[in-house]
Amino acid sequence: MRYHVDEHGYYGAYGGAYIPEMLYPNIAQLQADYKTILQDAEFQQEFQQLLADYVGRPTPLYFAQRLSEQYNTRIYLKREDLCHTGAHKVNNTVGQILLAKHLGKKRIIAETGAGQHGVATATVCALMGIECVVYMGAIDIERQAPNVARMKMLGATVVSATSGSKTLKDATNEAIRDWINHPEDTHYIIGSVVGPHPYPDLVARLQSVISEEIKNQLTQKEGRDYPDYVVACVGGGSNAAGAYYHYLDRPEVGIIAVEAAGKGIHSGESAATSALGTPGIIHGSKTLLMQTSDGQITEPYSISAGLDYPGVGPMHAHLFTSGRGEFISVTDDHAMTAGRNLSRLEGIIPAIETSHALAVFEQREFLPEEVVVVNLSGRGDKDLNTYIKYFNL
Known part of the structure; x- marks a missing residue:
């Protein structure tokens, strides 16, 4: 049995890309290009150098x-x-900010629960001089106040998700809505091995x-x-x-x-x-x-x-x-x-x-x-x- 993703974006029975039509061009572009970009010598050199000199690996x-x-x-x-x-989150955001640059994106959105992915995204956006919007559940904003302050200190806009349980699921919903409304110039840095293919594999490879x-x-x-x-x-x-x-x-x-x-x-x-x-x-x-x-x-x-x-x-x-x-x-x-x-x-x-x-x-x-x-x-x-x-x- 294989445990890595297959060519269709599935792990066994799980995975795939169930997406609204508005996001199809973005996801199709990622699916077509992510492996090529990740394996590019220039990308790898910059990625490895940032992991060593910036992340501390x-x-x-x-x-x-x-x-x-x-x-x-x-x-x-x-x-x-x-x-x-x-936290480990920065391994992924460093890789995805470089990917976003390769794709010519000018704006970054992200979701966060504990706030670590939000901080890591805000950090790399500050590093690269790119606009950053982070969605976070209202309850998580309250219980993770130090990380909210860090994101704002780094120049990110933190948007409170006030629907549902007001936690990670709802922050993700809001981020996807934003992406649907800004498909051309925005890259969504998903913080975990979730979401439509190729994100689970992309994040796993970077981690x-x-x-x-x-x-x-x-x-x-x-x-x-x-x-x-x-x-x-x-x-x-x-x-x-x-x-x-x-x-x-x-x-x-x-x-x-x-x-x-x-x-x-x-x-x-x-x-x-x-x-x-x-x-x-x-x-x-x-x-x-x-x-x-x-x-x-x-x-x-x-x-x-x-x-x-x-x-x-x-x-x-x-x-x-x-x-x-x-x-x-x-x-x-x-x-x-x-x-x-x-x-x-x-x-x-x-x-x-x-x-x-x-x-x-x-x-x-x-x-x-x-x-x-x-x-x-x-x-x-x-x-x-x-x-x-x-x-x-």
Whole structure:
């Protein structure tokens, strides 16, 4: 079975491009040109140089000794939190801003939940001198105030999405509406492995630098280029796609995806798509989606602004359905405890998204000799207010 995208833009049964007619020229242009542009020598030279000199890559692969002792296994943390802007998101925005330049676009739009993708988009737009508009749910604007301030400081316009659950899904809806109204001069930098083909593959390719580095770093540290398991949190799932990318076709590597169970999988306040989802179409692609029996999207919930999305990217839907990926759902309480645990054991305050991935060690056992790489997708600065309220700090 293949786990990468096929020539029609599908991962197994999931993917495709279900788009309004107004966007067809934009999507058709991207589908026709994205691989050629990404493989162009000039593009790659500029991309790699910016990743090194601007983003700060390669990010360290850190052996978490005290965490490893606690759980009696060998835990490495891929330190995406040390990227410029504080998360993996900037890998994608650097690549897509260069792509937009190649396509002659003069304006950038984006959606954001936790705000990290918005900050990363605003950052590269400032770098390149291009207009930037970021859509963000009204609730997320409130709970991610530091990131909203950063976007504005960088010169971006932040537009509040006030419909629906006022979170990531609704911000994405508004961004797509904007793109429909400005198809000629605007490029939409989607922040995750979601949306119509080629976005899931485009974003996964740009994030694949994560697993590429893990291979090189493990070779130096363990004498082999693969872990026994690679673990990442999944909302839309771009950090996970990047961490899994070079291991998808290597059965000796276990793939573990950690989703947000909110207040419990069956509490009615959850974002555990693998447990609750059925095939459906959202934001231009067919994937697993939390929805009612008549196809109305169920409002997701998570304490983490980056994980409360009602679906997953089509790559992850295929990994789940095929059995290639092991999906684990983690509640708010378990995630918050795992975040505090890492802070106190290793001196690293993780983003709450990442805290979900770290909670895997309370959910399942690993052998003492096994090597487990956790993608530490972002740092916790943006979430301090949530941590403060939760723990009464």
